[in-house]
Amino acid sequence: MAKPNIPDIVVSRLPLYLQTLNHLLREGEEVISSEELSEQVGIPAVQIRKDLSYFGGFGVKGKGYDIIHLIDSLRSILNLNQIWPMVIVGVGNLGQALIRYQGFARQGFEIVLALDINPKIIGTEIAGIVVQDVGLMESELKRSDIRIALLTVPANAAQSTADALVANGIKAILNYAPIILKLPEGVRVANIDPVLKLEHLTYYLS
Template identity: 50%
Template sequence: MPSNQFIPDIVIGRLPQYLRTLQRMESENRIITSSQELAERIGISAAQIRKDLSLFGEFGKQGTGYDIHFLIEKLRSILKVDRIWDIVVVGAGDIGSALARYQGFTNRGFRVAMLFDKDPAKIGTKIGNFVVQDSRYLSDAVQRANIKIGMIAVPSSEAQNVADQLVRGGVRAILNYAPISINVPPVVHVQYIDPVIHLQRMTYYLD
């Protein structure tokens, strides 16, 4: 059944995992896989994977499994990473610098395009392949470059302000590394990365 229907967000959240695992299999020169093998590598049930994929089409072959390359292309298309998205990074501290230099975006649909900071001591310096630009011009630059994705790597106290500027510049997806919730219009998507949240989730289970 094709995907005219509504797809639960929790399903969308698993697709990138499937894609990542399939791309790794492909890099291992594998041609075919099964829902069972995928499930084992990811750590969820095979039925779950089959059900998730069936929401978008019939990508497998009974008795055989899934063609890895074919499924990768399908998932890339569904997730809209069959293209390269430019990203703006705001904050040129340790985290922003690591993001600017990170080699893992390539081939997964993304490319850091600009790096901003408000610190005069950093503006103009080079980090990775980027010259740090003045946050003052963030909104305009983002708009002119038609950038839709931003990453926030500034102190918590600045995060909301930066988010507002990104939204004003037309950004529609934000990955926030500052450990604070931000408010954006409903049309803008936000995801959070806070290592402490993950750590605290695990300490509950430790002695």
């Protein structure tokens, strides 16, 4: 399956273009040239055009890109014309903040299931979601079509939790635990570790 010939690094830039185009649309813009978009997004115009050309021709020569049309196209390419239900495992400080975060739903990502192992947390309600026992993972995932998980458990529980998620049909994991997960082919992982980013930054702070 899948799209074997498009570089992943190209795909990784599409959400950035989409974010910026949404911003421009909210500001009332209707058409934009690759040069103007380049200024906003900080990526060379020729690279933007090359990236888009992998998927087709979305612009009008001499004019630029119709913003609404390009947003539609990018959303379609990225499979964003649907609501993506998500499970979150680990409802500590970070998990709670993510459940409350409005930015997910705004872009079509909805946390519909929250799991934790702590009896004090199980049963509590956060932003309309009642936290379930992680022991119910199998039954809850079985009767859902959730394919994306947010992993916010402590580092020492992350690998085993990820394994359980994958065993129950999860295909993509946004991993907030500071470890490298080992998962089978076909499962996509994206890591969010602010400490790694900070350590990268400090290299440049003399």
